[in-house]
Amino acid sequence: MNGAKFTFAACMAVSAFDAAAASDLSSALLQNGGGYSLRSHPEYNAHGIRHANWIFMPSLTSGLSFDSNLYKTKDHQESSMVGLFAPALSINSEMSRHRIHFGLSGQRKQAFSNSDASTLSGRASAGAQLEILKDFALDLGTSIESRQYGLGDADGSSEAKHGVRRDAYSASARVSKVFNRLRFIGGGSVNHYNYHDVEAKDGRTIDQDARDGTRYNLLGKVNYAFSPGFSAFASAEFDVRDWKATGTENRDSHGFEFLTGLELDKRGNLHGAAGIGYLRQDYELGSRGDISTYSFNVDVQWMPSPLLVVNFDGRQAVEESSLDGYVSKLTSTAKVSLDYELRRNFVISPIFSFKREDFAGTDRRDNTLRARLETKHLINRNLKFGAYYDFETLKSTEAASSYSRHLIGINARVEY
Numbered sequence: 539m540n541g542a543k544f545t546f547a548a549c550m551a552v553s554a555f556d557a558a559a560a561s562d563l564s565s566a567l568l569q570n571g572g573g574y575s576l577r578s579h580p581e582y583n584a585h586g587i588r589h590a591n592w593i594f595m596p597s598l599t600s601g602l603s604f605d606s607n608l609y610k611t612k613d614h615q616e617s618s619m620v621g622l623f624a625p626a627l628s629i630n631s632e633m634s635r636h637r638i639h640f641g642l643s644g645q646r647k648q649a650f651s652n653s654d655a656s657t658l659s660g661r662a663s664a665g666a667q668l669e670i671l672k673d674f675a676l677d678l679g680t681s682i683e684s685r686q687y688g689l690g691d692a693d694g695s696s697e698a699k700h701g702v703r704r705d706a707y708s709a710s711a712r713v714s715k716v717f718n719r720l721r722f723i724g725g726g727s728v729n730h731y732n733y734h735d736v737e738a739k740d741g742r743t744i745d746q747d748a749r750d751g752t753r754y755n756l757l758g759k760v761n762y763a764f765s766p767g768f769s770a771f772a773s774a775e776f777d778v779r780d781w782k783a784t785g786t787e788n789r790d791s792h793g794f795e796f797l798t799g800l801e802l803d804k805r806g807n808l809h810g811a812a813g814i815g816y817l818r819q820d821y822e823l824g825s826r827g828d829i830s831t832y833s834f835n836v837d838v839q840w841m842p843s844p845l846l847v848v849n850f851d852g853r854q855a856v857e858e859s860s861l862d863g864y865v866s867k868l869t870s871t872a873k874v875s876l877d878y879e880l881r882r883n884f885v886i887s888p889i890f891s892f893k894r895e896d897f898a899g900t901d902r903r904d905n906t907l908r909a910r911l912e913t914k915h916l917i918n919r920n921l922k923f924g925a926y927y928d929f930e931t932l933k934s935t936e937a938a939s940s941y942s943r944h945l946i947g948i949n950a951r952v953e954y
Contacts, residue, residue, distance in 0.1 A: 577847050582758075582883065582916040584953040589631045596954050599624040601924075603947025610690035610941045619653035622949065635669040648687070654700040657686040673716040677725075680709045693860035695736070695744050702746060703734040723759040726754065749860050751781030751789075767803040769900055771813065772796075781858065786823075789858045789865055793819035795833055802838070810838030810850075819856040819866065826899040827865030829856050841904075847877040859897060868896045883916040904934040922951040 551899040554753045560602035601622040607615045627641040641663040647653035663681035670676055687694055687701045694702050697891040731753075733746035759773035774796050781789045799813025821827035851873040859867045873891035880886055889910040897901050910928040917923065930943035 545675060558896045577841070577877065579916060582919055584919050585882055587954060593630045593632060595628040597951060599949060599951045601947055603945055605945055606945065607943030608649060608651065608912050610943065612938060612941050618655070621648040622648070625932040637667040639665045645748030655689050657688055657701050659685045677712040692915055697738045698744060699737045702736050718770065719763045721761040723755050727755045748783035750788055751779065754778045759803065769801050771801055779858070787819065788823045789827070791819050791821040791827065793817065793856065797833065797835060807841040812836045812838060816939045817856065819905050821865060823865055829866060829868050829898050831868065845879045850874045864897045864900060864902070866898045868898065870894045885914045887912040887914070892893045902935050904932060906930065907934045921954060924949045
């Protein structure tokens with residue numbers, strides 16, 4: 539079923555840098571068809587540059603925004619204008635049975651009030667989908683990413699002069715086999731993270747080596763099709779997390795997650811997957827970091843009318859924390875977004891999201907609520923404009939960590 543497919547190396551858009559940090563295969567396997575959308579606008583799609591059996595699709599996104607709380611702090615908030623410059627290149631093969639993809643992208647965010655708050659990131663990826671037999675496929679993917687977080691992001695130190703840089707190296711493989719109504723999927727991934735030391739405001743160096751480490755994931759999944767476009771699934775995922783920190787900062791762990799649910803591929807008005815199950819993560823440090831609870835994973839698109847698409851996304855997973863005194867956290871996210879066509883080439887999108895972080899072994903809980911309103915104006919195949927307003931607020935039981943901010947911005951995208 540197409541609803542169970544995913545691409546290890548998707549096209550690198552600007553939003554790729556804002557994706558969740560979780561790298562487990564289960565979230566990737568449940569996503570809706572590697573970016574499939576119920577609504578398409580073929581008359582506004584770029585054609586790309588075709589050469590032999592390849593399509594080259596370059597793009598450039600630029601924008602300007604106002605951030606009312608650049609450092610995400612409760613007190614002494616500083617506002618700034620922020621510029622965006624993000625080139626990208628996607629290269630895709632045109633073959634009858636196999637698909638090969640390469641992606642290159644970069645992103646520069648320039649904070650005008652303080653250049654130290656600016657960030658520079660980049661990513662390169664490659665992937666292949668090989669149809670070995672009609673009912674047997676192999677997917678391979680690899681990527682290298684260098685990402686710089688903004689000040690106030692990613693458990694960064696408040697004493698840092700500029701955002702922490704993280705390099706990530708990943709490789710993954712998946713095989714799928716179909717037997718009549720049954721489909722078996724097996725996959726594995728390796729993700730290695732390297733954090734660079736960062737300069738403090740007083741000139742000293744803040745060591746980030748304790749955050750380095752490697753994650754290994756192994757997943758198996760089976761689907762049973764009741765009818766075309768409707769199936770049930772069950773999956774089991776196992777992981778090992780090996781981090782460099784030792785002693786009281788040791789965050790090494792191993793865990794598993796079981797999910798069962800339904801997948802739908804009614805591409806006229808409903809598409810996606812939803813699962814619920816159980817997860818457990820055991821830490822070498824002991825009960826201070828252990829987490830066991832129910833889990834869920836939802837990624838569904840619904841088209842109640844020809845002009846409206848509703849998107850539901852949700853996930854519950856265990857992540858490590860780099861904050862002093864905290865080992866792990868249970869992160870629960872939920873998002874609802876609507877795409878409404880005021881005109882064929884003008885789309886308005888309200889987005890509401892909620893994230894809760896429960897830190898294991900403590901009473902700390904962070905709740906983040908975000909409301910965003912976007913507009914997209916598709917001028918032609920090569921030019922798109924957009925504007926947005928974004929409100930974000932974090933309420934924490936650690937009062938000093940709470941904050942709120944407003945973002946207002948415009949952007950333009952040129953693609954060929």
